[in-house]
Amino acid sequence: MQSEAKLISQLSTGKLLFVAALIALTWIALRWLRRFFTGLEMRNPRLRFLARQVEPPLRIIVWFAAFLLCTDILAPSKDAFLAALGSAALAIGLGVQDLIKNLIGGLVIVADRPYQMGDLVRMGEAYGEVAQIGLRSTKLLTGDGILVTVPNSEIMNRFTYNANAGVPECMVTTDVSVPPSANPELLLHVAHEVAVSCPYTHLGHKVEVELNERGLTHHAMKLTIKAYVYDHRFESQMQTDLLRRAKRELAAAGILRPVESNATTNVPQEPQVLKQPFRRLPERG
Numbered sequence: 001m002q003s004e005a006k007l008i009s010q011l012s013t014g015k016l017l018f019v020a021a022l023i024a025l026t027w028i029a030l031r032w033l034r035r036f037f038t039g040l041e042m043r044n045p046r047l048r049f050l051a052r053q054v055e056p057p058l059r060i061i062v063w064f065a066a067f068l069l070c071t072d073i074l075a076p077s078k079d080a081f082l083a084a085l086g087s088a089a090l091a092i093g094l095g096v097q098d099l100i101k102n103l104i105g106g107l108v109i110v111a112d113r114p115y116q117m118g119d120l121v122r123m124g125e126a127y128g129e130v131a132q133i134g135l136r137s138t139k140l141l142t143g144d145g146i147l148v149t150v151p152n153s154e155i156m157n158r159f160t161y162n163a164n165a166g167v168p169e170c171m172v173t174t175d176v177s178v179p180p181s182a183n184p185e186l187l188l189h190v191a192h193e194v195a196v197s198c199p200y201t202h203l204g205h206k207v208e209v210e211l212n213e214r215g216l217t218h219h220a221m222k223l224t225i226k227a228y229v230y231d232h233r234f235e236s237q238m239q240t241d242l243l244r245r246a247k248r249e250l251a252a253a254g255i256l257r258p259v260e261s262n263a264t265t266n267v268p269q270e271p272q273v274l275k276q277p278f279r280r281l282p283e284r285g
Contacts (some may be wrong), residue, residue: 022217026066030059042173048185052117056110056133063135096155098111099136105152106135114155120163120232121157123150129233143236157170163232169202170232176223187223190253194245195227200238202230 089248110133115121119130121140136154140148164170180185191209195201203282205228212222225246229238250256 101153102136105156115162122161168231171229172229172238174225176246177220178223180221190249191225200229200234202228
């Protein structure tokens with residue numbers, strides 16, 4: 001109690017204002033640091049993953065340095081500060097359990113590195129690019145442009161699926177339904193050519209094509225194309241391109257029925273107005 005009273009007596013308005021200004025300057029510095037790394041990525045895309053590896057630990061170091069500086073300004077002595085800190089921790093420990101779990105989870109993520117900024121991951125129902133790794137939470141940007149915030153404490157207790165693990169390319173899987181009577185050799189050849197000719201395919205990795213009937217009815221068979229996209233940000237574009245090319249080439253080979261171009265079969269026609277001959281009214285006398 002004497003240490004706490006001594007600590008409170010040493011506080012002054014000038015010290016409190018200085019600490020508040022220091023916290024504000026730290027926040028501004030971190031915002032500037034984020035803009036710096038974003039500009040660096042735009043100028044040199046090859047440095048995107050390297051810059052995002054450096055940013056999270058650097059943010060933690062800046063916050064930790066600001067915290068130490070604030071404690072050095074406010075505490076009259078080390079013993080008084082530790083005593084007051086122990087009493088405060090005991091008083092508010094039960095109220096901030098979740099926050100402490102998230103902070104510990106953020107430190108574990110930065111140290112263990114199950115993923116990093118820029119990776120394409122799945123956490124539960126959320127699937128997207130890691131936009132930010134903070135001490136409290138991790139933010140994912142989905143393909144629909146939705147920002148999902150996941151607390152770090154929950155990430156430690158669930159499976160996390162990483163699609164690219166620190167490199168730009170990742171595997172893209174596309175399924176096409178084909179008739180079971182089709183020639184398997186022709187199907188595999190067309191699928192391989194479709195994957196190789198796709199402009200998004202990273203040809204430095206192996207292209208795989210598979211045929212599968214499990215889980216399907218006897219009226220259909222599944223043709224699977226597995227190829228790597230050169231940048232995971234184009235995953236959906238590559239899936240669309242592979243599906244479009246596969247259906248077009250399979251239709252040209254006579255395996256799939258070509259889509260009829262007659263728009264009248266799909267678009268409802270407007271009701272026709274019957275034209276009647278103009279009948280002149282009798283003139284009034």
